[in-house]
Amino acid sequence: MGEIFYATIYDIEDMTCFSTCVEKFHANCYSFSGAVVYAHYLLRQKPFRVMWFGQSVLSEYDGLNDFSETSDLLGISAYVQNDDFLLDNVETPNEDSRAKLQFIRENSQRWRSINIINKEIEYFNFENFNYENLNYDKKRSVLYSGFLLNHTKKLAINLTDYLQRSSSMFGPKGDIFGAIDLIPVLTETGGGADMAFLDGISWDTTEDLAEQWRGDSLQIVDEPPTDYQIIKCCFANIWGRAIACRSLYGVDSFNYILGDKNGNRYECAKLSHIYYERGPRRQVRVKIADNIITFTAEVAPNGDGA
Numbered sequence: 001m002g003e004i005f006y007a008t009i010y011d012i013e014d015m016t017c018f019s020t021c022v023e024k025f026h027a028n029c030y031s032f033s034g035a036v037v038y039a040h041y042l043l044r045q046k047p048f049r050v051m052w053f054g055q056s057v058l059s060e061y062d063g064l065n066d067f068s069e070t071s072d073l074l075g076i077s078a079y080v081q082n083d084d085f086l087l088d089n090v091e092t093p094n095e096d097s098r099a100k101l102q103f104i105r106e107n108s109q110r111w112r113s114i115n116i117i118n119k120e121i122e123y124f125n126f127e128n129f130n131y132e133n134l135n136y137d138k139k140r141s142v143l144y145s146g147f148l149l150n151h152t153k154k155l156a157i158n159l160t161d162y163l164q165r166s167s168s169m170f171g172p173k174g175d176i177f178g179a180i181d182l183i184p185v186l187t188e189t190g191g192g193a194d195m196a197f198l199d200g201i202s203w204d205t206t207e208d209l210a211e212q213w214r215g216d217s218l219q220i221v222d223e224p225p226t227d228y229q230i231i232k233c234c235f236a237n238i239w240g241r242a243i244a245c246r247s248l249y250g251v252d253s254f255n256y257i258l259g260d261k262n263g264n265r266y267e268c269a270k271l272s273h274i275y276y277e278r279g280p281r282r283q284v285r286v287k288i289a290d291n292i293i294t295f296t297a298e299v300a301p302n303g304d305g306a
Contacts, residue, residue: 003191004055007035007184009048010078010111012071017078018042018114022184025052025192029184030170031141031163036181038116040142040220043183047151047219051075052188064100066190072215073100077107141178147224148182152216156224157182157233165204165232168240169247177244180235186213193235194276200238200297203267203281209233238268242284242295257284257295268297 002024010017022028022035029052030036042048049071057063057076067073144163147156166179185193186209193210201207224230242257245266249258252265259266270279282297 002195005184005188005192006053006055006079007039008051008053008075008079009039009042009114010051010075011046011048012074015110015112016114017111018116019079022052024195025054025184025188026195026198029180029192029196031144031178031181032176033181036183037142039183040181041116042114043148043218043220044146047149047217049075049215050183050187050218051079051214052184052192053079054189054191056191057189062094062097064097065094067100069215073103074107075215077104078111080104080108142181144179146220146222147230149219149221149224149228150213150216151219153213154225154228156228156230158230159220162233165234166202166236166241167244167248168236169243170240174243180237180240182233182235183218185210185235186233187211187215187218189214194271194273196235197237197271198273200268200270200282201278202234202236202238202241203269204234205236206233207235207271207276210235238270238284238297239295242266242268246286251286255286257286265300267300270297 005022005025005028006019007022008017008019010019018038020035020038022033028035039050043050051072053076057067058080067076144159146159148159148162149156162182163179166182167177168179170176170178180196185196188211190211193207197205197207245259246257249260249266251257252263257266258264265283268282268284270282271277272279280299283300285296285298287294287296
């Protein structure tokens with residue numbers, strides 16, 4: 001069935017939160033996904049901590065071992081208030097994990113839920129809004145302007161730059177423009193990005209950033225503080241990005257997809273699903289036969305990943 005995730009946006013100062021089920025990570029991690037819209041709306045109002053929480057943390061043996069920060073444990077408690085079955089049935093012989101579970105249980109009832117339904121519709125100027133169609137409408141997307149700040153680590157990401165690097169095409173016909181959003185990947189608790197990148201990644205993808213901002217204090221602003229470091233960030237699936245680059249930049253004389261306006265070929269890589277390591281650098285060639293278009297990722301000359 002696959003792991004189920006919850007998007008949890010929370011403030012540990014006033015103990016308010018918004019938490020919603022997003023099903024499987026790779027089903028609702030896009031610029032046009034409902035939970036992403038909620039997250040972007042809230043982060044444009046004030047700082048919040050964010051955790052795209054996977055249930056396996058509470059269902060696997062000692063899954064809490066990787067969670068030591070109080071802010072992370074509070075984030076889990078904000079989620080479990082919506083799922084008492086998991087909370088009541090988790091047991092572990094590990095003393096440290098038992099203490100963490102007790103902390104989570106004690107804090108799960110302290111939260112006050114944030115009601116934002118419909119507010120984000122007006123904020124992002126969505127017209128004829130229909131929740132059932134949100135994931136399939138090309139006009140539904142968050143704004144990629146300003147900067148995503150990490151107040152905990154004093155880092156910033158230029159959202160316009162992120163979209164330029166990560167823009168992709170989705171949907172059954174490959175005609176829905178958008179991106180894998182950076183917030184779910186940065187804040188997930190493990191395993192979600194693996195599924196989003198199952199087929200491979202664009203060469204620009206910064207997969208090492210996955211999971212690194214979970215539970216941190218985030219905010220979206222027009223300009224970053226002068227003492228924050230601006231970092232490059234990109235999350236793009238191999239084929240979604242390939243389709244977008246073909247549409248944006250075309251192909252060269254050998255039918256290889258171009259990756260920019262300067263005539264450089266689009267490059268990508270497959271990921272090892274055991275060690276999460278990159279394979280050789282690849283380029284994508286387009287082939288058309290009997291009106292059927294196929295993409296083939298071929299190992300590039302000297303494609304040793306260097």
